[in-house]
Amino acid sequence: MKHLEVCLTPALLPLYDLQGSIVVVIDIFRATSSISYGIDNGAAAIIPVASVEECLSYQGNGFLLGAERNGEVVNGFDFGNSPFSYTKEKVEGKTLVVTTTNGTHAINESKNADEIVIGSFLNLTAVCDYLVKQNKNVFLLCSGWKNKVNLEDTLFAGAVVHQLKEQFDTWCDSSVLAEDLFLCAKGNLHEYMKKTSHSERLKKLGIEKDVEFCLNIDVLHSLPVIKDGRIVKSE
Amino acid sequence: MKHLEVCLTPALLPLYDLQGSIVVVIDIFRATSSISYGIDNGAAAIIPVASVEECLSYQGNGFLLGAERNGEVVNGFDFGNSPFSYTKEKVEGKTLVVTTTNGTHAINESKNADEIVIGSFLNLTAVCDYLVKQNKNVFLLCSGWKNKVNLEDTLFAGAVVHQLKEQFDTWCDSSVLAEDLFLCAKGNLHEYMKKTSHSERLKKLGIEKDVEFCLNIDVLHSLPVIKDGRIVKSE
Numbered sequence: 001m002k003h004l005e006v007c008l009t010p011a012l013l014p015l016y017d018l019q020g021s022i023v024v025v026i027d028i029f030r031a032t033s034s035i036s037y038g039i040d041n042g043a044a045a046i047i048p049v050a051s052v053e054e055c056l057s058y059q060g061n062g063f064l065l066g067a068e069r070n071g072e073v074v075n076g077f078d079f080g081n082s083p084f085s086y087t088k089e090k091v092e093g094k095t096l097v098v099t100t101t102n103g104t105h106a107i108n109e110s111k112n113a114d115e116i117v118i119g120s121f122l123n124l125t126a127v128c129d130y131l132v133k134q135n136k137n138v139f140l141l142c143s144g145w146k147n148k149v150n151l152e153d154t155l156f157a158g159a160v161v162h163q164l165k166e167q168f169d170t171w172c173d174s175s176v177l178a179e180d181l182f183l184c185a186k187g188n189l190h191e192y193m194k195k196t197s198h199s200e201r202l203k204k205l206g207i208e209k210d211v212e213f214c215l216n217i218d219v220l221h222s223l224p225v226i227k228d229g230r231i232v233k234s235e
Numbered sequence: 236m237k238h239l240e241v242c243l244t245p246a247l248l249p250l251y252d253l254q255g256s257i258v259v260v261i262d263i264f265r266a267t268s269s270i271s272y273g274i275d276n277g278a279a280a281i282i283p284v285a286s287v288e289e290c291l292s293y294q295g296n297g298f299l300l301g302a303e304r305n306g307e308v309v310n311g312f313d314f315g316n317s318p319f320s321y322t323k324e325k326v327e328g329k330t331l332v333v334t335t336t337n338g339t340h341a342i343n344e345s346k347n348a349d350e351i352v353i354g355s356f357l358n359l360t361a362v363c364d365y366l367v368k369q370n371k372n373v374f375l376l377c378s379g380w381k382n383k384v385n386l387e388d389t390l391f392a393g394a395v396v397h398q399l400k401e402q403f404d405t406w407c408d409s410s411v412l413a414e415d416l417f418l419c420a421k422g423n424l425h426e427y428m429k430k431t432s433h434s435e436r437l438k439k440l441g442i443e444k445d446v447e448f449c450l451n452i453d454v455l456h457s458l459p460v461i462k463d464g465r466i467v468k469s470e
Contacts, residue, residue: 008384012246015382147250149243151408173386176430177416184415195411 002137004168006157006175009144010102010109022136023113024127024160026120027143028152029202030081031068031103033120033214038086038096039224039233040123046096046224046231048104058097064090066098071205082210095230102143107226110141118224118231121156121189121215126223128163130234138168140178151181151196152214155189158182159217189215237372239403241392241410244379245337245344257371258348259362259395261355262378263387264437265316266303266338268355268449273321273331274459274468275358281331281459281466283339293332299325301333306440317445337378342461345376353459353466356391356424356450361458363398365469373403375413386416386431387449390424393417394452424450 007013026032035046047063049055052074055067066079073080079090081100098104110116114136119127131138140160142153158178161170165179185192190212202211223234242248261267270281282298284290287309290302301314308315314325316335333339345351349371354362366373375395377388393413396405400414420427425447437446458469 008243009247011250012244012383015246145408148247148407149409149412151411154408154412171431172383173380173389173431174384176386177384177389177412180416180419181412184419196406196408 001169002135004138004140004161004164004170004175005172006140006142006161006178008142008149008154008174009147010106010141011147013109013141016139018110018113018139020114020136021139022115022117022131022134023110023139023141024117024119024131025103025106025110025141025143026153026156027100027103027106028120028156028214030083030207030210030214031098031100031143032118033122034081034083034086035098035103035118035224035231036120036123036220037083038091039231040220040222041086041088042092043086044093044095046098047229048107048231049097049099050104050108052099055097055099062095064094064096066096068100070101071201071207082207083213084210102145106141106143113139116226117234119156119160121159121217123218123220123223124156124159124163125218126221128160130223131164132167152193154178155182155185155192159186236404237370239373239375239396239399239405239410240407241375241377241396241413243377243384243389243409244382245341245376246379246382248344248376251374253345253348253374255349255371256374257350257352257366257369258345258374258376259352259354259366260338260341260345260376260378261388261391262335262338262341263355263391263449265318265442265445265449266333266335266378267353268357269316269318269321270333270338270353270459270466271355271358271455272318273326274353274466275455275457276321276323277327278321279328279330281333282464283342283466284332284334285339285343287334290332290334297330299329299331301331303335305336306436306442317442318448319445337380341376341378348374351461352469354391354395356394356452358453358455358458359391359394359398360453361456363395365458366399367402387428389413390417390420390427394421
Protein backbone atom coordinates (compact mmCIF):
# COMPACT_ATOMS: atom_id res chain seq x y z
CA MET A 1 0.00 0.00 0.00
CA LYS A 2 1.33 3.45 -0.88
CA HIS A 3 1.68 6.02 1.87
CA LEU A 4 0.16 9.45 2.16
CA GLU A 5 1.87 12.04 4.35
CA VAL A 6 1.02 15.61 5.27
CA CYS A 7 3.68 18.32 5.32
CA LEU A 8 2.21 21.23 7.26
CA THR A 9 4.44 23.97 5.77
CA PRO A 10 7.06 24.26 3.00
CA ALA A 11 9.64 24.93 5.74
CA LEU A 12 9.38 21.24 6.71
CA LEU A 13 9.69 19.91 3.15
CA PRO A 14 13.46 19.23 3.41
CA LEU A 15 12.58 16.52 5.97
CA TYR A 16 10.77 14.49 3.31
CA ASP A 17 12.06 12.51 0.34
CA LEU A 18 9.82 13.42 -2.58
CA GLN A 19 11.43 11.21 -5.21
CA GLY A 20 8.93 9.09 -7.10
CA SER A 21 6.01 10.77 -5.32
CA ILE A 22 3.12 13.04 -6.17
CA VAL A 23 2.98 16.33 -4.31
CA VAL A 24 -0.38 18.03 -3.92
CA VAL A 25 0.22 21.76 -3.46
CA ILE A 26 -2.40 23.37 -1.23
CA ASP A 27 -2.99 27.11 -0.82
CA ILE A 28 -6.70 27.36 -0.13
CA PHE A 29 -6.79 31.17 0.40
CA ARG A 30 -6.45 31.67 -2.50
CA ALA A 31 -3.80 30.60 -5.01
CA THR A 32 -4.62 26.94 -5.58
CA SER A 33 -8.38 27.59 -5.42
CA SER A 34 -8.07 30.31 -8.06
CA ILE A 35 -5.76 28.20 -10.21
CA SER A 36 -8.21 25.29 -10.07
CA TYR A 37 -11.04 27.63 -11.04
CA GLY A 38 -9.03 29.20 -13.87
CA ILE A 39 -8.00 25.87 -15.34
CA ASP A 40 -11.58 24.61 -15.11
CA ASN A 41 -12.71 27.78 -16.88
CA GLY A 42 -10.53 27.00 -19.87
CA ALA A 43 -7.26 28.85 -19.27
CA ALA A 44 -4.79 27.33 -21.74
CA ALA A 45 -2.06 27.26 -19.08
CA ILE A 46 -0.97 29.01 -15.90
CA ILE A 47 2.76 29.59 -15.44
CA PRO A 48 3.72 29.90 -11.76
CA VAL A 49 6.77 32.08 -11.15
CA ALA A 50 8.62 32.88 -7.93
CA SER A 51 9.07 36.63 -8.13
CA VAL A 52 7.21 39.77 -9.16
CA GLU A 53 10.16 40.64 -11.43
CA GLU A 54 9.99 37.30 -13.23
CA CYS A 55 6.26 37.78 -13.69
CA LEU A 56 6.85 41.23 -15.23
CA SER A 57 9.35 39.80 -17.69
CA TYR A 58 6.43 38.11 -19.48
CA GLN A 59 4.75 41.46 -20.16
CA GLY A 60 3.66 42.37 -23.69
CA ASN A 61 3.39 38.90 -25.21
CA GLY A 62 -0.33 38.31 -24.81
CA PHE A 63 -0.07 36.83 -21.33
CA LEU A 64 -2.33 37.79 -18.46
CA LEU A 65 -0.16 38.73 -15.49
CA GLY A 66 -1.20 38.08 -11.90
CA ALA A 67 0.82 39.09 -8.85
CA GLU A 68 -0.19 38.94 -5.21
CA ARG A 69 1.84 39.83 -2.12
CA ASN A 70 0.47 39.89 1.42
CA GLY A 71 -3.03 39.29 0.11
CA GLU A 72 -3.13 42.28 -2.24
CA VAL A 73 -2.76 42.82 -5.98
CA VAL A 74 0.73 44.16 -6.72
CA ASN A 75 0.59 47.62 -8.35
CA GLY A 76 0.60 47.52 -12.14
CA PHE A 77 -0.66 43.94 -12.51
CA ASP A 78 -3.88 42.75 -14.17
CA PHE A 79 -5.02 40.84 -11.08
CA GLY A 80 -3.92 39.16 -7.85
CA ASN A 81 -5.20 35.82 -6.70
CA SER A 82 -8.92 36.37 -6.24
CA PRO A 83 -10.86 33.49 -7.82
CA PHE A 84 -13.17 36.10 -9.38
CA SER A 85 -10.25 37.14 -11.60
CA TYR A 86 -10.20 33.60 -13.01
CA THR A 87 -13.69 33.44 -14.54
CA LYS A 88 -14.40 32.00 -17.99
CA GLU A 89 -14.86 35.50 -19.47
CA LYS A 90 -11.43 36.52 -18.29
CA VAL A 91 -9.22 33.47 -18.78
CA GLU A 92 -10.67 31.17 -21.47
CA GLY A 93 -7.99 30.34 -24.03
CA LYS A 94 -5.44 32.60 -22.33
CA THR A 95 -2.11 31.83 -20.75
CA LEU A 96 -1.62 33.37 -17.32
CA VAL A 97 1.63 34.07 -15.50
CA VAL A 98 1.20 34.30 -11.73
CA THR A 99 3.20 34.80 -8.56
CA THR A 100 1.72 34.63 -5.05
CA THR A 101 3.03 34.96 -1.47
CA ASN A 102 2.81 31.30 -0.56
CA GLY A 103 1.40 29.09 -3.29
CA THR A 104 4.00 29.57 -6.00
CA HIS A 105 6.73 29.23 -3.36
CA ALA A 106 5.35 25.80 -2.42
CA ILE A 107 5.26 24.76 -6.08
CA ASN A 108 8.91 25.74 -6.48
CA GLU A 109 9.91 23.78 -3.39
CA SER A 110 8.30 20.62 -4.78
CA LYS A 111 10.47 20.27 -7.86
CA ASN A 112 12.02 16.94 -6.76
CA ALA A 113 8.65 15.22 -6.90
CA ASP A 114 7.66 12.93 -9.75
CA GLU A 115 4.44 14.87 -10.28
CA ILE A 116 2.89 18.05 -8.88
CA VAL A 117 -0.86 18.58 -8.81
CA ILE A 118 -2.94 21.48 -7.50
CA GLY A 119 -5.49 20.89 -4.77
CA SER A 120 -8.43 22.89 -3.41
CA PHE A 121 -11.80 22.25 -1.80
CA LEU A 122 -13.33 23.21 -5.15
CA ASN A 123 -11.96 20.05 -6.75
CA LEU A 124 -11.39 17.82 -3.69
CA THR A 125 -12.81 14.63 -5.16
CA ALA A 126 -11.09 15.15 -8.52
CA VAL A 127 -7.79 15.35 -6.60
CA CYS A 128 -8.56 12.21 -4.58
CA ASP A 129 -9.67 10.18 -7.60
CA TYR A 130 -6.48 11.10 -9.44
CA LEU A 131 -4.27 10.12 -6.50
CA VAL A 132 -5.92 6.69 -6.25
CA LYS A 133 -5.45 6.10 -9.98
CA GLN A 134 -1.76 7.04 -10.02
CA ASN A 135 -0.81 4.63 -7.22
CA LYS A 136 2.28 6.51 -6.03
CA ASN A 137 3.29 7.79 -2.61
CA VAL A 138 1.64 11.13 -1.88
CA PHE A 139 2.70 14.26 -0.02
CA LEU A 140 0.05 16.83 0.78
CA LEU A 141 2.01 20.08 0.94
CA CYS A 142 0.31 22.90 2.82
CA SER A 143 1.62 26.26 1.65
CA GLY A 144 0.87 27.90 4.99
CA TRP A 145 1.38 31.59 5.61
CA LYS A 146 5.00 32.69 5.18
CA ASN A 147 6.14 29.24 6.23
CA LYS A 148 3.92 29.14 9.34
CA VAL A 149 1.19 26.53 9.64
CA ASN A 150 -2.31 27.70 8.76
CA LEU A 151 -5.75 26.26 9.40
CA GLU A 152 -7.32 26.25 5.96
CA ASP A 153 -4.53 24.31 4.23
CA THR A 154 -4.39 21.84 7.13
CA LEU A 155 -8.17 21.37 6.91
CA PHE A 156 -7.97 20.56 3.20
CA ALA A 157 -5.13 18.08 3.84
CA GLY A 158 -7.39 16.51 6.48
CA ALA A 159 -10.25 16.25 4.00
CA VAL A 160 -8.00 14.33 1.59
CA VAL A 161 -6.73 12.04 4.37
CA HIS A 162 -10.32 11.38 5.41
CA GLN A 163 -11.32 10.46 1.87
CA LEU A 164 -8.26 8.29 1.12
CA LYS A 165 -7.46 6.54 4.39
CA GLU A 166 -8.71 3.17 3.15
CA GLN A 167 -6.57 3.35 0.00
CA PHE A 168 -3.33 4.68 1.51
CA ASP A 169 -1.25 4.26 4.64
CA THR A 170 -1.92 7.52 6.48
CA TRP A 171 0.10 6.83 9.61
CA CYS A 172 2.05 10.06 10.06
CA ASP A 173 1.12 12.23 13.04
CA SER A 174 0.47 15.23 10.78
CA SER A 175 -2.13 13.18 8.87
CA VAL A 176 -3.92 12.17 12.07
CA LEU A 177 -3.86 15.78 13.24
CA ALA A 178 -5.13 17.14 9.91
CA GLU A 179 -7.93 14.60 9.65
CA ASP A 180 -9.15 15.22 13.20
CA LEU A 181 -9.09 18.96 12.63
CA PHE A 182 -11.15 18.47 9.46
CA LEU A 183 -13.64 16.31 11.35
CA CYS A 184 -13.97 19.12 13.95
CA ALA A 185 -14.65 21.67 11.25
CA LYS A 186 -16.50 19.89 8.48
CA GLY A 187 -19.98 20.60 9.81
CA ASN A 188 -19.40 24.25 8.98
CA LEU A 189 -16.08 25.21 7.42
CA HIS A 190 -17.08 28.87 7.08
CA GLU A 191 -17.91 29.20 10.76
CA TYR A 192 -14.78 27.32 11.76
CA MET A 193 -12.52 29.64 9.80
CA LYS A 194 -13.77 32.59 11.84
CA LYS A 195 -11.78 31.24 14.79
CA THR A 196 -8.53 32.70 13.51
CA SER A 197 -7.13 36.18 13.33
CA HIS A 198 -6.15 35.21 9.81
CA SER A 199 -9.87 35.56 9.06
CA GLU A 200 -9.72 39.08 10.54
CA ARG A 201 -6.85 39.82 8.19
CA LEU A 202 -8.85 38.50 5.25
CA LYS A 203 -11.83 40.58 6.32
CA LYS A 204 -9.68 43.72 6.39
CA LEU A 205 -8.57 42.94 2.87
CA GLY A 206 -12.23 42.84 1.83
CA ILE A 207 -12.01 39.34 0.46
CA GLU A 208 -14.67 37.58 2.50
CA LYS A 209 -16.48 36.63 -0.71
CA ASP A 210 -13.31 35.00 -2.00
CA VAL A 211 -12.96 33.05 1.24
CA GLU A 212 -16.56 31.87 1.05
CA PHE A 213 -16.06 30.79 -2.55
CA CYS A 214 -12.84 28.90 -1.78
CA LEU A 215 -14.60 26.78 0.87
CA ASN A 216 -17.12 25.27 -1.55
CA ILE A 217 -16.52 21.55 -1.94
CA ASP A 218 -16.53 19.71 -5.28
CA VAL A 219 -17.99 22.40 -7.50
CA LEU A 220 -15.27 21.65 -10.10
CA HIS A 221 -14.41 18.29 -11.62
CA SER A 222 -11.12 18.92 -13.39
CA LEU A 223 -7.60 18.68 -12.03
CA PRO A 224 -4.69 21.06 -12.66
CA VAL A 225 -1.31 19.35 -13.00
CA ILE A 226 2.14 20.73 -13.73
CA LYS A 227 3.71 19.75 -17.03
CA ASP A 228 7.06 21.30 -18.04
CA GLY A 229 6.64 24.13 -15.55
CA ARG A 230 3.13 25.03 -16.72
CA ILE A 231 -0.11 24.26 -14.96
CA VAL A 232 -2.56 22.63 -17.36
CA LYS A 233 -5.70 20.53 -17.15
CA SER A 234 -5.01 16.83 -16.55
CA GLU A 235 -6.21 14.72 -19.46
CA MET B 236 -2.67 41.36 26.86
CA LYS B 237 0.38 39.19 26.22
CA HIS B 238 0.25 36.68 23.40
CA LEU B 239 0.73 32.95 23.46
CA GLU B 240 1.85 31.17 20.30
CA VAL B 241 2.48 27.54 19.47
CA CYS B 242 5.52 26.47 17.46
CA LEU B 243 4.83 22.93 16.24
CA THR B 244 8.47 21.90 15.71
CA PRO B 245 11.93 23.36 16.38
CA ALA B 246 12.39 23.57 12.58
CA LEU B 247 9.89 26.46 12.58
CA LEU B 248 11.50 28.35 15.46
CA PRO B 249 13.53 30.71 13.21
CA LEU B 250 10.17 32.20 12.11
CA TYR B 251 9.52 33.52 15.63
CA ASP B 252 11.15 36.34 17.58
CA LEU B 253 11.76 34.95 21.06
CA GLN B 254 13.28 38.08 22.62
CA GLY B 255 11.69 39.00 25.91
CA SER B 256 9.54 35.87 25.88
CA ILE B 257 9.20 32.66 27.85
CA VAL B 258 9.64 29.44 25.90
CA VAL B 259 8.00 26.30 27.25
CA VAL B 260 9.93 23.30 25.91
CA ILE B 261 7.68 20.28 25.36
CA ASP B 262 8.86 16.71 24.74
CA ILE B 263 6.12 14.59 26.28
CA PHE B 264 7.59 11.18 25.26
CA ARG B 265 9.72 11.40 27.31
CA ALA B 266 12.40 14.01 27.98
CA THR B 267 10.42 16.85 29.52
CA SER B 268 8.15 14.46 31.44
CA SER B 269 11.18 12.70 32.93
CA ILE B 270 12.94 15.99 33.68
CA SER B 271 9.83 17.30 35.46
CA TYR B 272 9.63 14.09 37.47
CA GLY B 273 13.35 14.16 38.32
CA ILE B 274 13.27 17.77 39.47
CA ASP B 275 10.17 17.09 41.56
CA ASN B 276 11.96 14.11 43.08
CA GLY B 277 14.74 16.32 44.36
CA ALA B 278 17.46 16.20 41.70
CA ALA B 279 19.79 19.13 42.51
CA ALA B 280 20.04 20.04 38.83
CA ILE B 281 19.78 18.53 35.36
CA ILE B 282 22.26 19.74 32.76
CA PRO B 283 20.95 19.34 29.20
CA VAL B 284 23.67 18.81 26.59
CA ALA B 285 23.43 18.48 22.82
CA SER B 286 25.65 15.49 22.10
CA VAL B 287 26.50 12.08 23.49
CA GLU B 288 30.19 13.11 23.47
CA GLU B 289 29.51 16.20 25.56
CA CYS B 290 27.53 14.07 27.98
CA LEU B 291 30.45 11.62 28.31
CA SER B 292 32.84 14.48 29.09
CA TYR B 293 31.12 14.85 32.48
CA GLN B 294 32.02 11.25 33.43
CA GLY B 295 33.76 10.53 36.74
CA ASN B 296 32.78 13.66 38.67
CA GLY B 297 29.82 12.31 40.62
CA PHE B 298 27.27 13.12 37.91
CA LEU B 299 24.57 10.73 36.75
CA LEU B 300 24.77 10.48 32.97
CA GLY B 301 21.70 9.95 30.77
CA ALA B 302 21.77 9.54 27.01
CA GLU B 303 18.94 8.55 24.69
CA ARG B 304 18.93 8.28 20.90
CA ASN B 305 16.01 6.97 18.84
CA GLY B 306 14.16 6.04 22.00
CA GLU B 307 16.88 3.79 23.45
CA VAL B 308 19.54 4.13 26.16
CA VAL B 309 22.91 4.77 24.52
CA ASN B 310 25.44 1.99 25.35
CA GLY B 311 27.55 2.70 28.40
CA PHE B 312 25.22 5.26 30.01
CA ASP B 313 23.46 5.02 33.38
CA PHE B 314 20.02 5.61 31.88
CA GLY B 315 18.09 7.04 28.92
CA ASN B 316 14.96 9.10 29.29
CA SER B 317 12.50 6.78 30.98
CA PRO B 318 10.73 8.60 33.83
CA PHE B 319 11.34 5.50 35.98
CA SER B 320 15.06 6.37 35.91
CA TYR B 321 14.21 9.68 37.60
CA THR B 322 12.70 8.37 40.86
CA LYS B 323 13.52 9.85 44.27
CA GLU B 324 15.75 6.87 45.14
CA LYS B 325 17.83 7.44 42.04
CA VAL B 326 18.12 11.20 41.69
CA GLU B 327 17.58 12.94 45.06
CA GLY B 328 20.42 15.37 45.70
CA LYS B 329 22.22 14.33 42.51
CA THR B 330 23.18 16.36 39.45
CA LEU B 331 22.26 14.69 36.16
CA VAL B 332 23.71 15.36 32.71
CA VAL B 333 21.37 14.32 29.89
CA THR B 334 21.12 14.32 26.12
CA THR B 335 18.03 13.18 24.18
CA THR B 336 17.00 12.95 20.52
CA ASN B 337 14.57 15.83 20.51
CA GLY B 338 14.12 17.52 23.89
CA THR B 339 17.65 18.80 24.47
CA HIS B 340 17.77 19.99 20.84
CA ALA B 341 14.67 22.10 21.46
CA ILE B 342 16.22 23.57 24.62
CA ASN B 343 19.33 24.55 22.66
CA GLU B 344 17.27 26.20 19.94
CA SER B 345 15.48 28.38 22.52
CA LYS B 346 18.52 30.24 23.77
CA ASN B 347 17.32 33.67 22.57
CA ALA B 348 14.34 33.56 24.91
CA ASP B 349 14.22 35.51 28.13
CA GLU B 350 13.31 32.39 30.09
CA ILE B 351 13.03 28.68 29.34
CA VAL B 352 10.76 26.40 31.34
CA ILE B 353 10.02 22.69 31.01
CA GLY B 354 6.47 21.50 30.38
CA SER B 355 4.70 18.15 30.65
CA PHE B 356 1.22 16.83 31.40
CA LEU B 357 2.60 15.80 34.80
CA ASN B 358 2.91 19.46 35.83
CA LEU B 359 0.45 21.13 33.42
CA THR B 360 -1.17 23.45 35.93
CA ALA B 361 2.15 24.39 37.55
CA VAL B 362 3.33 25.48 34.08
CA CYS B 363 0.15 27.48 33.42
CA ASP B 364 0.18 29.20 36.84
CA TYR B 365 3.79 30.25 36.32
CA LEU B 366 3.09 31.67 32.85
CA VAL B 367 0.21 33.79 34.16
CA LYS B 368 2.38 35.13 36.98
CA GLN B 369 5.30 36.10 34.74
CA ASN B 370 3.16 38.17 32.36
CA LYS B 371 5.43 37.85 29.32
CA ASN B 372 4.75 36.67 25.77
CA VAL B 373 4.85 32.88 25.59
CA PHE B 374 5.98 30.39 22.96
CA LEU B 375 5.01 26.78 23.42
CA LEU B 376 7.77 24.88 21.63
CA CYS B 377 6.92 21.33 20.62
CA SER B 378 10.09 19.25 20.26
CA GLY B 379 8.46 16.93 17.73
CA TRP B 380 10.22 13.89 16.34
CA LYS B 381 13.39 14.76 14.40
CA ASN B 382 11.86 18.10 13.47
CA LYS B 383 8.57 16.60 12.28
CA VAL B 384 5.33 17.50 14.05
CA ASN B 385 4.08 14.93 16.57
CA LEU B 386 0.74 14.42 18.26
CA GLU B 387 1.67 14.25 21.93
CA ASP B 388 3.58 17.54 22.04
CA THR B 389 0.82 19.26 20.05
CA LEU B 390 -1.78 17.88 22.47
CA PHE B 391 0.08 19.29 25.45
CA ALA B 392 0.41 22.69 23.75
CA GLY B 393 -3.35 22.53 23.17
CA ALA B 394 -3.96 21.77 26.85
CA VAL B 395 -2.01 24.91 27.82
CA VAL B 396 -3.85 27.04 25.24
CA HIS B 397 -7.15 25.70 26.57
CA GLN B 398 -6.22 26.60 30.14
CA LEU B 399 -4.80 30.07 29.32
CA LYS B 400 -7.01 31.42 26.53
CA GLU B 401 -8.73 33.91 28.82
CA GLN B 402 -5.42 35.32 30.08
CA PHE B 403 -3.49 35.47 26.79
CA ASP B 404 -4.13 36.33 23.15
CA THR B 405 -4.06 32.89 21.51
CA TRP B 406 -4.86 33.93 17.98
CA CYS B 407 -2.27 32.02 15.95
CA ASP B 408 -3.55 29.21 13.74
CA SER B 409 -1.24 26.69 15.42
CA SER B 410 -2.85 27.52 18.79
CA VAL B 411 -6.36 26.98 17.40
CA LEU B 412 -5.24 23.71 15.84
CA ALA B 413 -3.53 22.49 19.01
CA GLU B 414 -6.46 23.37 21.26
CA ASP B 415 -9.01 21.66 19.02
CA LEU B 416 -6.84 18.57 18.82
CA PHE B 417 -6.62 18.53 22.62
CA LEU B 418 -10.40 18.87 22.89
CA CYS B 419 -10.76 15.87 20.53
CA ALA B 420 -8.43 13.80 22.67
CA LYS B 421 -8.91 14.90 26.24
CA GLY B 422 -11.65 12.39 27.05
CA ASN B 423 -9.03 9.67 26.79
CA LEU B 424 -5.47 10.70 25.97
CA HIS B 425 -4.17 7.12 26.19
CA GLU B 426 -6.68 5.83 23.69
CA TYR B 427 -6.09 8.78 21.39
CA MET B 428 -2.35 8.20 21.27
CA LYS B 429 -2.92 4.71 19.88
CA LYS B 430 -3.94 6.35 16.59
CA THR B 431 -0.34 6.86 15.52
CA SER B 432 2.39 4.58 14.29
CA HIS B 433 4.58 6.48 16.72
CA SER B 434 2.70 4.52 19.39
CA GLU B 435 3.65 1.32 17.52
CA ARG B 436 7.26 2.44 17.65
CA LEU B 437 7.00 3.10 21.37
CA LYS B 438 5.39 -0.30 21.87
CA LYS B 439 8.28 -1.99 20.06
CA LEU B 440 10.68 -0.21 22.39
CA GLY B 441 8.80 -1.72 25.33
CA ILE B 442 8.04 1.64 26.88
CA GLU B 443 4.25 1.54 27.05
CA LYS B 444 4.44 2.00 30.82
CA ASP B 445 6.49 5.16 30.31
CA VAL B 446 3.92 6.46 27.84
CA GLU B 447 1.08 5.77 30.25
CA PHE B 448 2.95 7.54 33.04
CA CYS B 449 3.72 10.59 30.88
CA LEU B 450 0.02 11.12 30.11
CA ASN B 451 -0.98 11.62 33.76
CA ILE B 452 -2.14 15.18 34.33
CA ASP B 453 -1.11 17.30 37.32
CA VAL B 454 0.49 14.66 39.50
CA LEU B 455 3.41 17.03 40.15
CA HIS B 456 3.24 20.58 41.42
CA SER B 457 6.74 21.93 40.85
CA LEU B 458 8.18 23.61 37.77
CA PRO B 459 11.60 23.04 36.23
CA VAL B 460 13.24 26.20 34.84
CA ILE B 461 16.60 26.79 33.20
CA LYS B 462 19.07 28.94 35.12
CA ASP B 463 22.60 29.39 33.76
CA GLY B 464 22.26 26.35 31.51
CA ARG B 465 21.06 24.08 34.32
CA ILE B 466 17.52 22.87 34.90
CA VAL B 467 16.49 23.49 38.50
CA LYS B 468 13.27 23.76 40.49
CA SER B 469 11.61 27.18 40.22
CA GLU B 470 11.48 28.88 43.61
